[in-house]
Amino acid sequence: MVDLVGLHKHFILEHLGEGEVAVDFTMGNGNDTLFLSRTVGATGKVYAFDIQSEALESTEAHLVAEGAPKNYTLICASHHRVKEFVKEPIKAGMFNLGYLPRSGKKTVTTMRETTMPAVEAAIELLAPDGALIIAIYPGHEEGALEGDMLREYFKTLSRFQICASEFHILNSPTSPYFFLVEKTPRTTPYTGK
Structure with a gap:
């Protein structure tokens, strides 16, 4: 069977490299933060967001235990506030929508x-x-x-600026799936304004 987690990391590796900037928009327990941190290396930057302080504590412990480069900033704020904290273009971002894994708080969700x-x-x-x-x-x-909601939104975006794809298991409708959103190489970069 296809490994969707492995597949989505493969797509990130196609776009993100050493010394670049990435964002984990839904930190959780820090697994994506660790992946991004290792991918950008000591000269890169990773910003990670979560609204739950226990997510920041869990992520910090995980990153330290795994020997991640100290290239990350953990932010206790909603991901929709990203532009208050990130003032530069990013090469990659990851969202794991839903609730904090293994927290027991299934009422706190994106x-x-x-x-x-x-x-x-x-x-x-x-x-x-x-x-x-x-x-x-x-x-x-x-x-x-x-x-x-996101599927309908992605359909409205110009294909000359954004390529949006969807990956899911067709005969398992409640299984997790993911969207890949790629910005075309010819678009104008973000300037922080």
């Missing part, structure tokens, strides 16, 4: 009201030839609604 402005900001920050991965968990109601 919501459409903040996910949409976060994704819009991420696309604006995305450098030419940059990529976003957005993992969707349709097994719970808000996750299914987030996926539907």
